[in-house]
Amino acid sequence: MERQAAYLRNALFDQGYLDEQFLQLEDLQDEANPHFVEEVVKLFYTDSVRLIQSIELTLKNTPWDFEKLDNIMHQFKGSSSSIGAKKVKKECSQFQEYCNVGNVEGCIREFQEVKQEHAALKRKLENYFQLAREAR
Amino acid sequence: MAQNCEFLPCLDSNEVHVLAVDDSLVDRKVIERLLRITSCKVTSVDSGRRALQYLGLHEEEEEEEEGSAIYNEIKVDLIITDYCMPGMTGFELLKKIKGSSAFRETPVVIMSSENVVARIDRCLEEGAKEFIVKPVKLSDVERLKSSMVGQARIQ
Numbered sequence: 001m002e003r004q005a006a007y008l009r010n011a012l013f014d015q016g017y018l019d020e021q022f023l024q025l026e027d028l029q030d031e032a033n034p035h036f037v038e039e040v041v042k043l044f045y046t047d048s049v050r051l052i053q054s055i056e057l058t059l060k061n062t063p064w065d066f067e068k069l070d071n072i073m074h075q076f077k078g079s080s081s082s083i084g085a086k087k088v089k090k091e092c093s094q095f096q097e098y099c100n101v102g103n104v105e106g107c108i109r110e111f112q113e114v115k116q117e118h119a120a121l122k123r124k125l126e127n128y129f130q131l132a133r134e135a136r
Numbered sequence: 137m138a139q140n141c142e143f144l145p146c147l148d149s150n151e152v153h154v155l156a157v158d159d160s161l162v163d164r165k166v167i168e169r170l171l172r173i174t175s176c177k178v179t180s181v182d183s184g185r186r187a188l189q190y191l192g193l194h195e196e197e198e199e200e201e202e203g204s205a206i207y208n209e210i211k212v213d214l215i216i217t218d219y220c221m222p223g224m225t226g227f228e229l230l231k232k233i234k235g236s237s238a239f240r241e242t243p244v245v246i247m248s249s250e251n252v253v254a255r256i257d258r259c260l261e262e263g264a265k266e267f268i269v270k271p272v273k274l275s276d277v278e279r280l281k282s283s284m285v286g287q288a289r290i291q
Binding site: 043078 | 159170222271
């Protein structure tokens with residue numbers, strides 16, 4: 001079980017889902033705070049749902065408020081970066097770039113990518129945390 | 137058994153007390169942990185406005201307010217703030233703190249995800265002790281803490 005958890009974790013790094021910041025968070029775990037990383041990740045997912053909804057709402061109003069979209073995505077990118085969510089962060093940056101040049105199609109496409117990476121990482125991390133808990 | 141001081145403002149006068157300001161829930165949780173793991177006491181707020189309220193500083197003048205740091209004589213050794221926040225930016229908060237007589241000597245550290253030289257220069261010129269590029273690492277906080285302790289000893 002422990003080996004499975006370790007394997008999953010390493011895969012997340014190897015496949016570029018997570019970066020060094022996740023390691024930083026792991027270093028902050030100790031016996032008194034054994035679930036810190038999981039707590040931060042949970043917080044990220046609750047918080048980012050709100051941001052996604054906010055973007056979706058903003059996309060419904062035309063003409064688009066690119067500045068607002070950029071602001072929301074900036075927040076999203078920030079928290080992704082704080083948990084080491086490498087792919088999510090990259091897609092957020094790409095979205096911001098399309099925003100900055102007012103590329104509507106690019107934004108729509110990129111927003112789908114953001115949501116996909118966001119969901120994919122969630123599934124993988126949930127699996128990993130589950131295994132890690134069972135391994136203890 | 138150690139007393140659980142989590143809910144009481146029992147600040148050991150030797151402990152470094154940090155006021156952390158960040159509108160991001162995730163970042164607040166991380167900075168709180170980073171500071172606590174380096175043995176700092178942390179008070180965290182989600183905006184510049186709330187930071188000023190906590191410190192007892194008004195927009196224009198200082199007035200001691202019930203429940204504020206000045207009123208309760210709670211010392212704040214360091215203020216660490218995010219740069220990009222809605223309402224009041226970290227830069228604006230920095231200016232207000234440096235413009236106050238009560239807290240102008242308190243070191244203020246700015247955090248930002250954007251590594252923009254002009255922004256960094258502006259903050260340092262306005263009196264920020266340091267500018268940290270996010271995401272904040274344990275080594276950043278450890279470095280800050282040791283520079284604070286060094287200062288305290290000199291005093």
